[in-house]
Amino acid sequence: MLSELQIEHAVAAFVTFFVVIDAVGVAPVFASLTAPGGAAYARKMAIKSTIVATIILFFFAFAGPWLLDHLGISLDAFRAAGGALLFLIALEMVFEKRQQRQKSRADQKLAEEEAAGRLDDISVFPIGIPMIAGPGSIATAMLYMQNAGSDPVSIGIVSAAIGLNLVLTGLIFLAAGPLMKVMGQSVAGAITRIFGVILAALAVQLMIDGIIGAFGLAVG
Numbered sequence: 001m002l003s004e005l006q007i008e009h010a011v012a013a014f015v016t017f018f019v020v021i022d023a024v025g026v027a028p029v030f031a032s033l034t035a036p037g038g039a040a041y042a043r044k045m046a047i048k049s050t051i052v053a054t055i056i057l058f059f060f061a062f063a064g065p066w067l068l069d070h071l072g073i074s075l076d077a078f079r080a081a082g083g084a085l086l087f088l089i090a091l092e093m094v095f096e097k098r099q100q101r102q103k104s105r106a107d108q109k110l111a112e113e114e115a116a117g118r119l120d121d122i123s124v125f126p127i128g129i130p131m132i133a134g135p136g137s138i139a140t141a142m143l144y145m146q147n148a149g150s151d152p153v154s155i156g157i158v159s160a161a162i163g164l165n166l167v168l169t170g171l172i173f174l175a176a177g178p179l180m181k182v183m184g185q186s187v188a189g190a191i192t193r194i195f196g197v198i199l200a201a202l203a204v205q206l207m208i209d210g211i212i213g214a215f216g217l218a219v220g
Contacts, residue, residue, distance in 0.1 A: 006153060012202075013144055013161035019199045020086065020136045022093065023169040025192035028185060030127060031176040037119045039177070045123050046173035052128030054166050057141045061162060064142030075146050080210025082139045087203035089136045093196030096189060132169060143206070 002010065030049075034042035068078055091097070141162060148154035172179065180188070211217070 010157045013158055014164060016140055016202055017161050017165040019195040020140050021132055021165055021169055022192060022195055023172040024188055026131045027172050027176040028180055028188055030173050031180045033122055041119060043174060046170055048123030049127035049132060050166055050170035052124050053132035056133040057137060057162055060138045061141040061145040065146045076210045076213035078146060079143060080207050082143045083203045083206030083210060085139055086136055087200055090196045090200035090203055094193050
């Protein structure tokens with residue numbers, strides 16, 4: 001049975017990954033990229049891209065802390081740097097810069113496919129990387145797993161948070177076509193902006209914690 005503190009940690013981890021991955025914001029891009037191939041193609045890409053992102057995120061979640069340790073990077077330094085990176089992503093989400101960049105990549109990929117007269121496998125790029133497993137989600141996975149240390153319960157909580165979000169992302173992608181018809185671009189954009197504000201607050205807290213830990217400051 002999880003303690004109250006562990007439940008709070010689990011909820012925080014799940015919400016953070018949900019916001020960083022932003023499956024709702026990526027869904028319109030996924031829908032536009034897979035529309036020419038029909039339902040079967042969209043279903044195949046949804047499953048494959050989720051598997052690709054799962055491999056990448058879990059690799060960095062478990063190998064990332066080892067890499068940081070061998071590079072001589074402290075947890076507090078990584079926490080502060082990760083917070084700064086997530087804050088930049090949050091700003092892009094609030095001002096819709098991230099969606100514009102994703103749409104630009106999608107339009108470019110779609111134009112290439114139309115010019116070639118065939119449908120490419122988009123599960124690795126641009127869907128798997130960087131739209132699902134991007135810099136923000138990779139840094140978050142490494143940060144949370146670094147915080148978990150060697151505690152098996154904490155490791156399980158972080159792994160579950162990543163896994164559940166990836167399953168949810170896959171389900172959202174599978175329903176992307178009908179979902180976009182119901183929601184529309186404006187609703188999806190509004191949800192992404194709300195996620196951006198939440199992520200900005202989480203990012204600032206990470207930076208504060210990192211600075212406090214790095215300089216040994218006392219919190220009154």
